[in-house]
Amino acid sequence: MDFAFDARTEELRARLLAFMDEYVYPAERVAHEQRERLASPWESVPVVEELKAEARRQGLWNLFLPDDGYGAGLTNLQYAPLAEIMGRSPQIAPTVTNCAAPDTGNMEVLAQFGDERQRKQWLEPLLAGEIRSAFAMTEPEVASSDATNITTHIERDGDEYVITGRKWYISGAMHPDCTIFIVMGKTDPEGPDIRRQQSMVLVPRDTPGVTVQRAMQVFGYEDHYHGGHAEVVFDHARVPVSNLIGEEGGGFAIAQARLGPGRIHHCMRLIGMAERAIELMCRRAVSRDAFGKALAQQGVVQNWIADARVAVEQLRLLVLKTAWMMDTVGNRGAHTEIQAIKIATPRTVVGILDRAIQLYGAGGVSQDYPLAELYAGARTLMIADGPDEVHQRSLARRELKKYL
Template identity: 60%
Template sequence: MDLFTLSPKVQDLKARLLAFMDQHVYPNEERYFRESAEHGPWGVQPVVEELKALAREQGLWNLFLPDSEHGAGLSNLEYAPLCEIMGRSLLAPEVFNCSAPDTGNMEVLARYGTEEQKRQWLVPLLDGRIRSAFAMTEPAVASSDATNIQASIRREGDEYVIDGHKWFTTGATDPRCKIIIFMGKTNPDHPDKHKQQSMILVPKDTPGVKVIRPLPVFGFAGVPDRAAEVVFENVRVPASNILLGEGRGFEIAQGRLGPGRIHHCMRLIGLAERALEKMCRRTKERVAFGKPVAEQTVTLERIAEARIMIDQCRLLTMHAAHMMDTVGNKAAKAQIAMIKVAAPNMAAKVVDWAIQAHGGGGVTNDFGLAVAYATARLLRLADGPDEVHRNQIGKLELRKYA
């Protein structure tokens, strides 16, 4: 971060955020994981609600939102070091009302919602009184190509009728989840395949919305992600619930996913830093074959490689954030795609080395590394798999020589 001068405002937020993490987040991680196991993916961890109240009191709230009326008014570049700090703990992002899918959904509502939609859904989300879900991925098709989506949104008079089978609908099992942003086809015959889809607001308690089951990630249900399978059968909502208009689903998705992708990468850098820290501390304490594990050549090499990889990804993330701020998300799509490939792969490798350094304890969750690995590995798929981003990067590179 020394290459980027932080404004006094960001320096102050960073100092207060670091203090909050030390005083309230790290000491409560064990409790968080215990309560996650006790309450499961259908419940709420009491520690989260307690810490949310503290974070809001201290003004560490909605830091992700560039809209200064509701958020901190930070640019992507300014938010990056703060998001990295939150990423050091799986408990932290929600505590500061900066966790997916709410961040992306709030940005959608702030950018594309009507005044009534904002009043009804954005305000309580900004207040942290409710949570939300995002329903896009489907089990029956390869959703890495979003034009494959088959869910239907059909107009009937003053209503839309929604039918579809979704999974990896993040947040749907949360009892605080009150609103779902749903993507489906309003015009499957439109000649432009990117104008067939729309997004619509579906209150979770609407008849026909059935949350079937939580989807564990490597056996972790609810942490790191409240992914769920959801069926929508003859779900009727007012026509006014459509976002931006019919055929605008891809447009909204691109506006939503740009910041969402880079936020994931910012958090992953924090996750990897924490894993490296744990690896260094653990290997300095353990002795094998007559000397500390930290002094074994293979350990030194892995620590060095981890440091190089983390710093490379941080610089790439900062560059992407700067591009988003200066030329816009669309012009920065290559930089966003590059970091979306680089960061999850980097974090998975660093966490894997940390697990190895911890021996058998690394694969338990006593050290928080198994769930950290699950998080990093999941993010090689979430918001688009590596293969899709690599294809985009390659095509954009070739265009330079057309």
């Protein structure tokens, strides 16, 4: 295993680091101030739109997509250090480089499973940043940690599908530019194979019967930059049969293909969040005194910083190994590693952010520093894309199988 960055990765890292220093970090406070003056918090923030144009000009656009026909054509191993850098400012950096979920996963689905018409109508505008999208899978009435539980009906009626169901925490759905939903529901609810009951269809937002009911908060945050998280009702919404992605019964497999890259992308960005936390901890520690000496001289603070550094280095190696395996043996071959990083990374980064918040005291939970919002995002990732316990269960069963 060789995790050394190749020449293209080094060149992109240098450009992205410079872009972050010159544009992204200064824009964080500006974006917050501009948003407070908008008529609606869901409107696009001027500085963010300016940064999108600059990112495109610098060739820092669609870096996530390995298909060089549509994206940058980077491998997972090449993209990992770039996603980590973007994770240092997880609200703005992924958005302005068109590397933000849920659009990234939706573009991957369309690139891999969509037909020519679907790619022309929806993928190309998403790649250009002209529209936004949402992925509608999670439901409030069932334990969505088991995707076979979903109850949304996708019933065929002649040349149309009729979609009926309620979804929530549908990321991206509050954004005014969100034009298309990828909806997962059951086309064969009585089918003998519970993993072949589900299908995915494309549902335009303006379809009659589609209602975005409300924005869902995450620890009090609405996640405006990524288009929020909505509760959405589909009440006999009709779309053409041609809006089916792939084949009937293929929804579960498509979801698994979508979530593999999504999980590692989250973990890559989480490492960047941890690095931002360590930087903030160190700056605070050398600039504040308590009980007659600098915080940096307090033994407990030194332990927090040392432990954080050790943990981040361990996580980075595991994530890079996972990226390398996905590139060399595929997502299926890297299944154990993907689950391992999904379990280890969010919980470890939550711990690092918790110590950083403690070091900042009242400031740590305030809006004046990014730590509280980073914590909310990291803690949510212990649930998103499958809760930790589901991955632990699956990973343990795979290990135990060797001995049965």
